[in-house]
Amino acid sequence: MKKTGKTYIIKDDVVIRDTYTIVGKKEGQGPLKDKFDMVIEDDLWGEDTWEKCELKMQKIAVENLKNKNSLINENIDLLISGDLLNQITSSSFAARALELPYIGVYGACSTMTLTMGLGAMIIDGGFAENVICVTSSHFCSAERQYRLPLEMGGQRHMSAQWTVTGAAAVWLSKSGKGPKIKHVTFGKIVDLGVKDANNMGAAMAPAAYDSLNQHLQDTGIDYDLIVTGDLGTVGKGIVNKMFNEDNKSIESKYDDCGTIIFDINKQDVHAGGSGCGCSAAVFGSFLYKKLLNNEIKKLLFTATGALHSPTANLQGESIPGIAHCLGIEV
Amino acid sequence: MKYNKDNYKQVVDEFTPKNKMLKNCVMAFIFGGAICLVGEIINDSFVAWLGISDEEASPMTAVVLIGISALLTGLGWYDKLGKIGGAGTVVPITGFANSVVSPALEFKREGLILGTAANIFKLAGPVLVFGYFSSFIAGLLSMLFK
Amino acid sequence: MNYLMSFVIGGLICVVGQIIIDTFKKNNAYLLVFFVVTGAILGFFGVYDKLVEIGHSGATVPLLGFGNSLAKGAMEEAANKGFMGALSGGVIKTAPGVAAALLFGYIVAVIFNPHGDK
Numbered sequence: 001m002k003k004t005g006k007t008y009i010i011k012d013d014v015v016i017r018d019t020y021t022i023v024g025k026k027e028g029q030g031p032l033k034d035k036f037d038m039v040i041e042d043d044l045w046g047e048d049t050w051e052k053c054e055l056k057m058q059k060i061a062v063e064n065l066k067n068k069n070s071l072i073n074e075n076i077d078l079l080i081s082g083d084l085l086n087q088i089t090s091s092s093f094a095a096r097a098l099e100l101p102y103i104g105v106y107g108a109c110s111t112m113t114l115t116m117g118l119g120a121m122i123i124d125g126g127f128a129e130n131v132i133c134v135t136s137s138h139f140c141s142a143e144r145q146y147r148l149p150l151e152m153g154g155q156r157h158m159s160a161q162w163t164v165t166g167a168a169a170v171w172l173s174k175s176g177k178g179p180k181i182k183h184v185t186f187g188k189i190v191d192l193g194v195k196d197a198n199n200m201g202a203a204m205a206p207a208a209y210d211s212l213n214q215h216l217q218d219t220g221i222d223y224d225l226i227v228t229g230d231l232g233t234v235g236k237g238i239v240n241k242m243f244n245e246d247n248k249s250i251e252s253k254y255d256d257c258g259t260i261i262f263d264i265n266k267q268d269v270h271a272g273g274s275g276c277g278c279s280a281a282v283f284g285s286f287l288y289k290k291l292l293n294n295e296i297k298k299l300l301f302t303a304t305g306a307l308h309s310p311t312a313n314l315q316g317e318s319i320p321g322i323a324h325c326l327g328i329e330v
Numbered sequence: 331m332k333y334n335k336d337n338y339k340q341v342v343d344e345f346t347p348k349n350k351m352l353k354n355c356v357m358a359f360i361f362g363g364a365i366c367l368v369g370e371i372i373n374d375s376f377v378a379w380l381g382i383s384d385e386e387a388s389p390m391t392a393v394v395l396i397g398i399s400a401l402l403t404g405l406g407w408y409d410k411l412g413k414i415g416g417a418g419t420v421v422p423i424t425g426f427a428n429s430v431v432s433p434a435l436e437f438k439r440e441g442l443i444l445g446t447a448a449n450i451f452k453l454a455g456p457v458l459v460f461g462y463f464s465s466f467i468a469g470l471l472s473m474l475f476k
Numbered sequence: 477m478n479y480l481m482s483f484v485i486g487g488l489i490c491v492v493g494q495i496i497i498d499t500f501k502k503n504n505a506y507l508l509v510f511f512v513v514t515g516a517i518l519g520f521f522g523v524y525d526k527l528v529e530i531g532h533s534g535a536t537v538p539l540l541g542f543g544n545s546l547a548k549g550a551m552e553e554a555a556n557k558g559f560m561g562a563l564s565g566g567v568i569k570t571a572p573g574v575a576a577a578l579l580f581g582y583i584v585a586v587i588f589n590p591h592g593d594k
Contacts, residue, residue, distance in 0.1 A: 358493065464547065
């Protein structure tokens, strides 16, 4: 079996051929502003509703990715996507427009690595040659569903994170040139009892630690950079502490997309960015370009998700976290 | 992993930033006080113009404050005030009005009946349920004891 | 003088609310319910009237005042009409506010559009 411990080994080439990222205005004003492919002017982008805007972001990301690389539907075997909304609305309706065989998945904010991990295994298993992985999140549609109405008075807590408005489409292929996915670790759910939906970083940190630890143990690889999806300042601190206590500090080469995508000091996002679009947009723009330029040769990219539901939270349940790792090498 | 549900809480507390309570309280005081001051001015105006008593003017003042708050919510300004003023914008009756308008406005895209109208009392519903319930109990108890 | 007391009393009541939000980290709905019920309790015991005397609008504008009106209205009507009074008294007394919230709220929601938050 192509496995070591709990980590899958991708034996043949699974190449990340290209990416396309679209983000919202606030993200476009952040530290990565020049690196995104497209920045939309407001939260509706000409559509009637925020949900329609989000699905448009997914749709256009895929279409532009295809056009950039002269791909047509005949070349593409599968579309794997997911988002934060109930019934993964944005993904399903974007898939309706794209007319590709579609696998919808829900991984909350871990969706980017979940879709890419699945895509890699499907290609390496000989079942597909080209797979497109997509995910998105939208601040307004997510807040509306999970939290309080946007026009309501009141303050956000200091540990709260800002859901990123962003989408990314990633093209994985059996052939061609580019950074390769070499290892995939699907995490297990870890829940240490955090009930505060305003502190997602703390809720997800144990799962991130668990998956990262598993992956590093299984592969023994010395990565140049380890990046988590959206733990924010709070979760990042906790993960560092956990590894330090094991005497296996990763601090010098560890970062988090939630703290990369926004300028924490200037952009009033409290603990940082979150949402599927956070890890997706940062990977598709910033991290992917670093790999292409050989600035980093070995990247451990781990998107993290909070698999809670507002219903369960009201019923007194805590917030379960999950993290999926991709070992990417140039 | 050496952490479990029992000892993880300490780690969370160590890394979770505290809310700036002192600053928030000062702002709540200022904003809340200001809204009540506006209320007093409106109340006095009604008493002066209509020659009615304080008690009669009170519900009228409430209606005016509610109207202003609804308008500010619709314009998208109330949440900006709320960010700074915190509880100072939630506790006065203007906060109640804001909690009625904001979900109604937000769910408008699902239609004017099942979207807007159905969400009018999404957050304020509990206030009315518990308010009316307390009122009823107060009334009953007053019959028994007074 | 009334203006000053309105400002001070109203401000202090809001500070209590702020302490509750920051300490217990619950959202607004819980805070509103807490204040309404507390206002009703204080109204039942006749305590709130003293606060209204001192603080004027500082006591009537916060939601505590709304709770107070609910309790007082029920007690007044109960004295006249017994059970039916207890049931309807508070509702009647606070009807203008509730109706205003509902009507103005709906009108505003129809006219305006929700804003994002950038």
